[in-house]
Amino acid sequence: MRKTKTTANVSAKWDHCCRILDNLIDFDGSGVIEGLSLINILERTGITDNLDQILAAVESRNEQTGEPLTKGLLETNLFATVQQFPTFPLDKIFEMAIQQDIDHQVILIIGLLGRGKSALSQFLVTGEHDSESDDTFISGEMGHNGGGVTTDFWIGHYPLMGNTGTERQRFITVIDTPGGNDENIPNFENFKRLQSVIKRIRFINTILLVVSPQDIMRRTETLNTYLQEFALMMQQKNLAANTAVCVTRGNTLIPVYFPNVQRFEQALEQSVLNPLTEAFGDSAEYFMLSLAKADYMVQPELEEQTKERLLEIYTKFMQIKAIDCQQMVSLETRIRLLIQKHVALETEHKQMTEDLSQTKETLAETEKDLEETQNTLSETEETLHRTAESLDDTKDALDREKKNYDETFLLLQAEREERQKYSEQLEAERMEHGETRLKWENEVEEHHQTQFRLETEIRNHKTTKTDLETKDEMLEENRVFIKTTKQELEAEQQKLEEARKDIEKLNAKNRKLESKKGGCIIS
Numbered sequence: 243m244r245k246t247k248t249t250a251n252v253s254a255k256w257d258h259c260c261r262i263l264d265n266l267i268d269f270d271g272s273g274v275i276e277g278l279s280l281i282n283i284l285e286r287t288g289i290t291d292n293l294d295q296i297l298a299a300v301e302s303r304n305e306q307t308g309e310p311l312t313k314g315l316l317e318t319n320l321f322a323t324v325q326q327f328p329t330f331p332l333d334k335i336f337e338m339a340i341q342q343d344i345d346h347q348v349i350l351i352i353g354l355l356g357r358g359k360s361a362l363s364q365f366l367v368t369g370e371h372d373s374e375s376d377d378t379f380i381s382g383e384m385g386h387n388g389g390g391v392t393t394d395f396w397i398g399h400y401p402l403m404g405n406t407g408t409e410r411q412r413f414i415t416v417i418d419t420p421g422g423n424d425e426n427i428p429n430f431e432n433f434k435r436l437q438s439v440i441k442r443i444r445f446i447n448t449i450l451l452v453v454s455p456q457d458i459m460r461r462t463e464t465l466n467t468y469l470q471e472f473a474l475m476m477q478q479k480n481l482a483a484n485t486a487v488c489v490t491r492g493n494t495l496i497p498v499y500f501p502n503v504q505r506f507e508q509a510l511e512q513s514v515l516n517p518l519t520e521a522f523g524d525s526a527e528y529f530m531l532s533l534a535k536a537d538y539m540v541q542p543e544l545e546e547q548t549k550e551r552l553l554e555i556y557t558k559f560m561q562i563k564a565i566d567c568q569q570m571v572s573l574e575t576r577i578r579l580l581i582q583k584h585v586a587l588e589t590e591h592k593q594m595t596e597d598l599s600q601t602k603e604t605l606a607e608t609e610k611d612l613e614e615t616q617n618t619l620s621e622t623e624e625t626l627h628r629t630a631e632s633l634d635d636t637k638d639a640l641d642r643e644k645k646n647y648d649e650t651f652l653l654l655q656a657e658r659e660e661r662q663k664y665s666e667q668l669e670a671e672r673m674e675h676g677e678t679r680l681k682w683e684n685e686v687e688e689h690h691q692t693q694f695r696l697e698t699e700i701r702n703h704k705t706t707k708t709d710l711e712t713k714d715e716m717l718e719e720n721r722v723f724i725k726t727t728k729q730e731l732e733a734e735q736q737k738l739e740e741a742r743k744d745i746e747k748l749n750a751k752n753r754k755l756e757s758k759k760g761g762c763i764i765s
């Protein structure tokens with residue numbers, strides 16, 4: 243920073259403001275400033291004039307805007323006012339800062355040597371880039387004086403792009419930095435000084451990383467290291483939220499360096515956005531800018547386009563919370579902490595190496611097991627293959643069986659139906675049989691009775707037979723008797739015959755004898 247009387251004033255007054263801001267504590271964490279506690283602190287730091295007006299300014303601001311004055315707003319307004327009116331007494335500066343209704347941003351411009359950082363800074367504050375002008379941020383050919391053109395930080399407070407518009411007042415505090423990776427000024431020294439500057443400024447709203455076509459052509463370790471070291475110095479988890487990438491000489495990129503937007507974006511991603519993501523925690527939006535008047539000679543519309551893009555960047559970061567730079571630890575302390583971490587990591591690494599060798603041994607055993615398992619697996623695979631084949635055969639057989647089964651099933655079904663019919667028939671027959679059996683039983687009963695009767699009759703018959711036999715015997719006897727009698731009768735008859743014949747002969751002899759005597763005598 244150039245030590246002029248003005249900058250000395252700004253620096254001293256801003257330091258005083260910071261002491262007051264540090265003492266402003268809001269107990270509810272809302273950041274809202276109480277007028278009374280503000281004037282108490284002002285009084286304690288030696289500001290005694292104008293306190294009533296300051297208190298009134300807080301109250302009237304709250305009434306007018308409907309929004310309470312916060313510490314963040316007072317901080318940015320104070321920084322703007324201190325730079326605008328560095329010769330004013332502090333009480334007046336506070337009163338004006340409270341009353342100011344402006345937009346203000348602190349913009350940090352970073353990038354490698356000769357990429358257009360100073361040109362962009364100049365454009366941001368004047369609305370144009372004039373490489374001949376040395377009123378504001380001085381630009382020059384790359385490598386000027388062997389150490390770049392900008393060799394120290396330039397801080398300036400200005401209306402945005404000259405604020406020619408009639409609308410709301412927009413202010414910027416631009417911090418232009420020396421180009422990164424300057425061989426004469428190593429990044430470490432550069433960032434060490436930058437850190438103390440931004441620590442004093444307390445907050446940064448916007449970081450603009452300026453890149454030119456040469457950064458996009460290929461990914462370089464230079465930019466990567468620069469971004470990593472910058473992030474290390476800033477000590478923020480996510481710088482990307484407050485970062486935008488500005489591509490200078492934007493008009494020359496397509497088609498001079500890249501045939502189309504797609505190829506350009508691919509290259510930008512590789513060479514700039516990826517290293518940025520690695521260092522800043524996330525990617526960032528990019529904006530193509532054409533800063534030099536020479537660029538507008540062929541395409542005049544580029545001038546307006548560049549202004550619009552810068553306004554877009556400004557508007558975008560007005561919505562985003564500023565990076566608080568008060569807690570930044572010095573780079574030496576940071577490096578000491580990193581060394582401590584490194585030592586701890588080394589111990590951890592040693593332990594991990596031991597663990598690793600153990601794991602390796604286990605792994606070797608596991609590998610052996612694995613090999614065996616692999617062998618078993620390949621055997622199993624073969625078996626499986628064979629099994630699969632026999633399974634296929636079985637499947638075929640099963641299909642055949644299934645077919646047979648289906649056929650059998652159909653047959654069975656038919657048989658079952660037939661059996662059903664048959665069983666119905668059987669049932670009918672059984673019923674019929676039942677009836678027949680009943681009939682038969684009746685008949686048997688009847689037969690029994692008949693048998694009984696027969697037996698009775700047989701018995702009777704036997705008796706009769708016996709009687710008959712007795713009678714037969716008697717009859718036989720009678721027959722024999724008859725026969726005998728008959729024979730006797732026949733013999734008698736014969737005798738009778740013979741007697742009759744004798745009689746007849748006698749009669750015949752008698753008749754002859756009578757016929758001889760003349761009369762018949764009856765005998």
Ligand SMILES: Nc1nc2c(ncn2[C@@H]2O[C@H](COP(=O)(O)OP(=O)(O)OP(=O)(O)O)[C@@H](O)[C@H]2O)c(=O)[nH]1
Pocket residue numbers: 353354355356357358359360361362373380381382383384385386389390391392393419420421422452490491492531532533534536537
């Ligand atoms: N045509 C054209 N030239 C540009 C553009 N941006 C920067 N330049 C030129 O590029 C050269 C380097 O620009 P500087 O602004 O000095 O770059 P720097 O990053 O500040 O450089 P150091 O401070 O040395 O690190 C100057 O001659 C600029 O005029 C641009 O968009 N278009």
Ligand SMILES: [Mg+2]
Pocket residue numbers: 359360361380381391392418419420421
């Ligand atoms: Mg420069």
